[in-house]
Amino acid sequence: MTDVKIGKILRIEGLSLLIQITEDVSDRLLIHDDCSDFLVSINRLVYSKLPSGKIVIAKIAKIFDKSLFVKEDLFRVPEGKYLLDAKLIGIYDNYLKHFDSGINTFPIIGSEVYAVNNVIYNTVLEISSKYKLEIAESYHNRNIxxxxxxxxxxxKHLAIIGNTGTGKTCTVASIIQGLKRRLNQENKIKPKILIFDSNKEYERAFKSPEFKVKCIKKEEIKLPHYYLNxxxxxxxxxxxxxxxxxxLKEAIASLRNGQIKFDFAQLPETIIEIIREKAQNNNFNYNQWYGWVSTMLNRIQQLIDDERFDSIIQATDTDLEEMLSxxxxILIFETDFDRDVLDVVMFLFCKILYKWTQDNESRKNILLILEEAHRYINEDESDDYKLGNYYIERIAREGRKFGLSLVVSSQRPSELSKTILSQCNSFIIHRITNRLDLEFITKLLTIDDKDLLNIIPGLEKQYAVITGEAFGYSDITRILTAEPTPKSDDPKVIDSWMESE
Ligand SMILES: Nc1ncnc2c1ncn2[C@@H]1O[C@H](COP(=O)(O)OP(=O)(O)O)[C@@H](O)[C@H]1O
Ligand SMILES: [Mg+2]
Incomplete structure (x- = not known):
């Protein structure tokens, strides 16, 4: 192996190694940059040989100048000017070319330390599954x-989080495009993906003939109310x-008359009939009864008059089931509804979807992508909105059993339903700067990944920390470029204010 030696181990403490840099890599020393020529930089991997012939791999967590602690003699050539703090992450078998995370043997003090070469690095990152989907390049080396x-x-469920404009929508587009372009096996695949597109961005990213796409306008999303119980x-x-x-129950039952469908607009007069009848048959008069139900009557009338609810209240049928089969x-649903309409839309949509997946066992797995998910599965607002999270949470908990999985994308992870986030197995984390969100993420991820958390507020757009079950190893990556991109370009304020001649 022609690996580059960089130093030796000075101290071993728990899973931490203190390494002295003995070789002249000082001109290649770097704290944080995406240039791949530097051997020593934060989060790069180093290794040391074990007596067994295997090697132990560690990740650089800190780099510092020794003179911070020790006064050097001015007239001596300073040996080992720099020190590294590296965390042990696992053991690599040189013969089997196999990496196991976790440590069962420790290196010996004074052992030499080398920079990890690409072969080892690739093995550390490798995943052993039948299908592999290329999604990114390593931050440390664009060739990996x-x-x-x-x-x-x-x-299983995937969470994509990050501030606005850091690349969440592009990441989703890039991953889906990758299904046709970058699977390790040249199989033809025909996925079934539903996208809740809250900003009308996705249509541009998926073009026929590569994908068979259907875009459903807001007014076309027919979700009949009669699915409610x-x-x-x-x-x-x-x-x-x-x-x-x-x-209300009596009125609905009488309108239903044994069938499930009924005309919502007939509710007010039916309710009036019912209370008239009641007033004749008991001690309370009509005005008393009317007083008791008047607030409800008002709200029902408001819903009937509110055009935004037309596709729910006036719909006699849904073509959702047809679209699913x-x-x-790719079905792109335009979902830039107002919050109160969205509440009912999400509820009915997920309820119909959930029932349909249960009733149709021999069907494809379905991937449901929830963009800007904090808008409709918001923990803090769950009291304000009446129907809300129930079925989405149910899908998050049980959906996998029926072949229904979620991609949840959001800029406010701390506001998202905990039930849903805690069901996510894989995470793609773009830049996050909000302290609450950062704290929330820290709690969510395993201890191992915490070094990476410090990097999150400094990530450039398109870069992300990946972690979780779907990936071989947690790392900083550059997500592959979406082509074409969704329609989510950065704002062009000045252009729009420019005077045209
Ligand atoms: N994977 C990517 N491929 C291509 N462009 C990207 C990618 N990630 C980020 N970008 C750039 O960053 C901008 C913002 O990305 P976007 O996905 O809209 O962010 P978000 O959804 O987090 O608000 C895009 O308009 C694009 O120029
Ligand atoms: Mg977006």
């Missing part, structure tokens, strides 16, 4: 490809428990 196990990445109707119209809920590979 980073793969994910797509069965885990897209079969009684309890859900109470929440939808805000019926109080005492009088309103039972009256059709042969479109």
């Amino acid at each position: 490809k980073i793969f994910a196990n797509p069965d885990i990445l897209l079969g 009684y309890h859900e109707y109470y929440k939808f119209v805000g019926a109080s428990q005492g009088v309103q809920a039972p009256v 059709g042969d479109d590979e």
Whole structure:
């Protein structure tokens, strides 16, 4: 092996190595840069040989100048001017070319330390699955490809987080494009992907004939109210428990008349009929009854009059089921609804989807992509919105069993439903600067990954820390370029203010 020697081990303390740089790599010393020529920089890997012939691998966590601690004699050539603090991460078998994370043997003090070569680095990053999906390049060396196990990445749940404009939407587009372009086996695949596109960005990223795409406009998303059950109707119209809920139930039952479908617009007059009848048959008069149900009647009338709810209240059918069983590979739903409409839309959509997946066992797995997910699965707002998270959380918990998985993309992880985030197995983390969100992420990830967390506020756009079950190893990466990109270009304020001649 012609590896470059960089130093020797001065101290071993727990999983930390203190390494003295003995070789002249000082001109190649660097704290933080994406140039691949530097041997020694934060998060790069180094190794030392074990008596067994295997080698132990460590990741550089700190680099510092020894003179911070020791006064050098001015007239002596300073040997070992720099020190490294590196964390042991695993053991590599030179003969089997195999890496195991975790440490069972420790190196010997004074042992030589080398910079890890690309062969070892690739093995550390390698994943052992039937399918491998190339998703990124290593931050340290653009020639090193980073793969994910797509069965885990897209079969369990994936969270993509980061500030606005750091690359979340492009990352999603790049991964999906990769399914047709960068799987390790040249198989034809026809995925089934549903995208909740809250900013109308995705259409541009997926072009036929590569993908069979269907875009569904906001007005075309027909989600008939009659999929709600009684309890859900109470929440939808805000019926109080005492009088309103039972009256509403009676009205719906009479309109349904044994069938599931009914005309929502007939509810007010049916309710009036019911209370008229009641006033004749008991001690309370019509005005009393009316007083009790009037707030509910008002809310029902508001919903009927509100055009934004037309596709829910006036829809007599849904073509969602047809779309799910059709042969479109990517369904892009335009979901820039107002928050109150979105609440009902998400609820009905997920309820119908959930039921459909349960009823249709012999079907493709479905990937549901939730863009700007904090908008509809927001933990803090769950009290304000009546229907909200219930079915999404259910999909997060049980969906995998029915071949239904989630990609949750958000700039506010700390606001997202904890139930949903805690079900995610893989994470792609772009730059995050908000302290609350950073703290939240720190808690969410395993101890091992914490060194990487310090890098997160400084990531450039398109760069991301990847961690979790779908990846061989947690690392800083540059996500492969989406081509074409979604329609999410950075704002062009000045151009728009420019005077045209
Ligand atoms: N993987 C990528 N491929 C191509 N361009 C990217 C990529 N990641 C980020 N970008 C650039 O960054 C900009 C913002 O990315 P975007 O995905 O819209 O961020 P976010 O969804 O986090 O707001 C894009 O317009 C694009 O120019
Ligand atoms: Mg985006």
